[in-house]
Amino acid sequence: MPTSRSSFEFRPRSHHTNSVPRIDTQRPIRESVPTCRLCCEEKELCRSHIIPEWAYRPIYDERSRAIVLDSEKRRARKIQQGAWERLFCASCEQFFNRLDQPMHRFWSDPSRRPDHLNKACVEVQGIDPVATRDFLLSVLWRAHVARGHAFSAVDLGPHSDRILAILRNGSENLTRDPYAVFGYVLREPQTTDVADRLVLTPVKTRTAGQWNYVMAFLGYAWQVFVSREAPPLPDSCRLKQTGSIVMPVIDRDELAPIGVLLKARAE
Numbered sequence: 001m002p003t004s005r006s007s008f009e010f011r012p013r014s015h016h017t018n019s020v021p022r023i024d025t026q027r028p029i030r031e032s033v034p035t036c037r038l039c040c041e042e043k044e045l046c047r048s049h050i051i052p053e054w055a056y057r058p059i060y061d062e063r064s065r066a067i068v069l070d071s072e073k074r075r076a077r078k079i080q081q082g083a084w085e086r087l088f089c090a091s092c093e094q095f096f097n098r099l100d101q102p103m104h105r106f107w108s109d110p111s112r113r114p115d116h117l118n119k120a121c122v123e124v125q126g127i128d129p130v131a132t133r134d135f136l137l138s139v140l141w142r143a144h145v146a147r148g149h150a151f152s153a154v155d156l157g158p159h160s161d162r163i164l165a166i167l168r169n170g171s172e173n174l175t176r177d178p179y180a181v182f183g184y185v186l187r188e189p190q191t192t193d194v195a196d197r198l199v200l201t202p203v204k205t206r207t208a209g210q211w212n213y214v215m216a217f218l219g220y221a222w223q224v225f226v227s228r229e230a231p232p233l234p235d236s237c238r239l240k241q242t243g244s245i246v247m248p249v250i251d252r253d254e255l256a257p258i259g260v261l262l263k264a265r266a267e
């Protein structure tokens, strides 16, 4: 029978004081040991970002125009640092870092984006399609295992294991896996600049009956379908194996989840 605190307290004191177990009342009876959410080993855990810090850099640079949308609380938050939790050990952080860096290098490059968005669509070429898709899936997986309110809407269900297998083992074929990716360039409605001072943590949404997640950072919104069915959007806009994507240009509050959140923020 385990020794409980109450049974000890009511036990008659022994005159052999050294034999009496000491209880530190300042400490919990049973401490929880941190367990890495990826390797499941008991290790010291890092501050793990769900969306990497570089996605928040345009916001740090000019906080007066910062918009960070909290998908759970449906309001904007003022944050000093990108959302993080103690989730992964140092070596598992490296695993995610290897997925983060190609995305950062390609999509943070300012020469890649037009200054003003006057066209209906922007075609981007030269993408590493697998790296882009895997990064987006990794953000969803990190949000799936996170405990914070901001990510409670992300529940990958049976797709969690499948996505993790893709991230671990690699998959070179975008069309074989049921995670279609669509992208949008976000425009500031007043200035037609790229709306890169906005971070949207993954929001679960439904498009023509199919579940998908939308997230936004660096002036782009990404829509990832988590379904075995063919996505209900034009195939011409899907991220292709050839490394090109046609991204519709939309005002930042036109994309449904972002519009809803911005409206809620204004109320």
Ligand SMILES: [Zn+2]
Binding pocket: 036, 037, 038, 039, 040, 041, 088, 089, 090, 091, 092, 093
């Ligand atoms: Zn680990």
